[in-house]
Amino acid sequence: MNGAMEFLLWTKGPMFQIALGIFAVGMLARLFEILLLGRATNHAEARAGEWLPGLRTVFTRTIPDPGTFRRAPFDVLVGWIWHLGFIIVLLLSVPHVELVAGVFGVSWPTLPNPVIDLLTAITLAGLVAALLHRLLHPVKRRISIPQDYLVWALTFAVVLTGYLAYHRLVDPYPLALGMHILSAELLLICLPFTKLTHIFTTVFARWYNGAAFGRKGVRS
Amino acid sequence: MAATQTLAEQLRAQGVSRRGFLKFCAATASLMALPPSLIPRIAEALEAARRPSVIWLSFQECTGCTESLTRSHAPTLEGLIFEAISLDYHHTLQAASGEAAEAARLQAMRDNAGAYLVVVDGSIPGPEANPGYSTVAGHSNHAILMETVEHAAAVIAVGTCAAFGGLPRAAPNPTGARAVMELVDDKPIVNISGCPPIPMAITGVLAHYLTFGRLPELDAYRRPLAFFGESIHDRCYRRPFYDQGLFAESFDDEGARQGWCLYRLGCKGPTTYNACATQRWNGATSWPIEAGHPCLGCSEPAFWDAGGFYQAVSVPPRVNAEALLGAGAAGAALGAGTALAARRFTRHEQQQREPVTVEALEKRL
CATH class of the missing domain: 3.40.50.700 (NADH:ubiquinone oxidoreductase-like, 20kDa subunit)
Structure with missing residues (x-):
């Protein structure tokens, strides 16, 4: 028996365990490595504290400065839109919250399905626009490496299969749901080893930047 | 006869x-x-x-x-x-x-x-x-x-x-x-x-x-x-509630009394293909979802092993928490080991470093 239901149960069972295992090994290995390596010792005398400027920068760098926005309005706007859409759909849709509740025993309020549906559509459009811009913009095309396209494809696949599953556009449905779960698992597996690691490292990187500037007594 | x-x-x-x-x-x-x-x-x-x-x-x-x-x-x-x-x-x-x-x-x-x-x-x-x-x-x-x-x-x-x-x-x-x-x-x-x-x-x-x-x-x-040919979910009379995002969260809450969707109570209707929703049971008297109970998915392969009857379709059947913790610990150890090895290498290199003056270099050349 090799049908859609077996495929779904495989993605929900053994494959889910494998993906979680690889993610846990890879992500913790990378985080511990980064944190324990630390930064090179700075022998210069500190002019100001590190902690407060570091923490402030974690938040201030989230909002682009006017210069960046003027130079690259598309990247800022579209980047913001699809990142926000992705995070909201990931954290606030009913099946995802049920998954977390089922596995970890914690849950939180959710958004109604039609809202999630709209945000998913916006996220999909944003991702397509981001890819087109990457392909059409001469500078962005030149600085793109194959991994950038891989990371885009992994992200897009998760959102697209989720949209297809919700609207039951693939028949039979267990196949649609299985494809969605499998693409999420591929994303999890690749996360520690690609640029997707930024999901976790963004915060540290910003803190390091802010702290370094703070130490020098410079605003960042 | x-x-x-x-x-x-x-x-x-x-x-x-x-x-x-x-x-x-x-x-x-x-x-x-x-x-x-x-x-x-x-x-x-x-x-x-x-x-x-x-x-x-x-x-x-x-x-x-x-x-x-x-x-x-x-x-x-x-x-x-x-x-x-x-x-x-x-x-x-x-x-x-x-x-x-x-x-x-x-x-x-x-x-x-x-x-x-x-x-x-x-x-x-x-x-x-x-x-x-x-x-x-x-x-x-x-x-x-x-x-x-x-x-x-x-x-x-x-x-x-x-x-x-x-x-x-x-x-x-x-x-x-x-x-x-x-x-x-x-x-x-x-x-x-x-x-x-x-x-x-x-x-x-x-x-x-x-x-x-x-x-x-x-x-x-x-x-x-x-x-x-059709899933329970697609023919379910409670489907409009799913589409509106109205779910019963327990068997005796307001949602359950209003007859809202049973997805969160573990309904397997989305993945189950059968005619219960159209044929119904006992001379078309009722059927499980109409009686207020989630579909168990009894007409699908491996339905006994497909996860808890009262957990949503999206929840995996079981997660091996110990293995996951073990994997996390192994990852942490691996990362820590790499970082410490790198630091030791740096320290070692620093200790081996011999200061070189321009004069010494010129002499060597």
Whole structure:
């Protein structure tokens, strides 16, 4: 028996365990490595504290400065839109919250399905626009490496299969749901080893930047 | 009841009017998604049909399937059609007959070689399993199945146990239970899954077979598309609540009282293909979701092992928390080890460093 239901149960069972295992090994290995390596010792005398400027920068760098926005309005706007859409759909849709509740025993309020549906559509459009811009913009095309396209494809696949599953556009449905779960698992597996690691490292990187500037007594 | 009597003669003898019979034919045609122009053909074929010989084999089962089919609370037309087959052997119903029943089975196989239907309910301990797990008249289930299907025209696996292995096949499957289609590969097989299956699905398949002389169109799991072509979710009367995002969160909250969607209470309707939502049960009185309980997904493969009945479809059956913690710890150790090794290397290099002056370099060159 090799049908859609077996495929779904495989993605929900053994494959889910494998993906979680690889993610846990890879992500913790990378985080511990980064944190324990630390930064090179700075022998210069500190002019100001590190902690407060570091923490402030974690938040201030989230909002682009006017210069960046003027130079690259598309990247800022579209980047913001699809990142926000992705995070909201990931954290606030009913099946995802049920998954977390089922596995970890914690849950939180959710958004109604039609809202999630709209945000998913916006996220999909944003991702397509981001890819087109990457392909059409001469500078962005030149600085793109194959991994950038891989990371885009992994992200897009998760959102697209989720949209297809919700609207039951693939028949039979267990196949649609299985494809969605499998693409999420591929994303999890690749996360520690690609640029997707930024999901976790963004915060540290910003803190390091802010702290370094703070130490020098410079605003960042 | 003479085996040579046609179905029409028999139904009339049982007091079924022609109008009632045609209504059944029309219902069958629409259920099987056949055009109305075929209704006369169905009626004609059914009226002229000689009772086909049916051998009913019961293996590792709970008799729920037989109960579902034989104990309909009123004698329905479906029931009469069902009685109108020549049920030459049914081991549960004939248990008291002992050897005589076995003789009847062999007789039916001889007399109708190549033409009889085999209905199976219950799973079968596979050829590699201990044959003693389930026997009838001293023979293993596997031996009886293989002997009986050899000259059968077709095999109908009734119920989830026969179709997919069902409860006996649930992990760890102590009896090595297998589905009919895993053991029989040279005969047409129809799976009518469900725990129990909808009676109309069985009579529909039989009517189709009598009318056209072949089995109906099947899905990937060899289930008749007419009954298993659509999911519970897509035909559910509570679907509008799902679309609006209105869910019952417990069995006695306001949502449950309002009849909202049962997704969060573990409803497997989205992944389950069956006709409960349209056919309903007990003379179309109600069905599980209408009674306020989530669909268990009983007509799907591996439904016992597919996760908690009261956990949403998106929740994985089980997560090995210890293995996950172990993986995390291994990852942390790996990362820490790499970082510490790198630091030690740097320190070592720093200690080995020999200051070089320009003069010393010039001298060396």
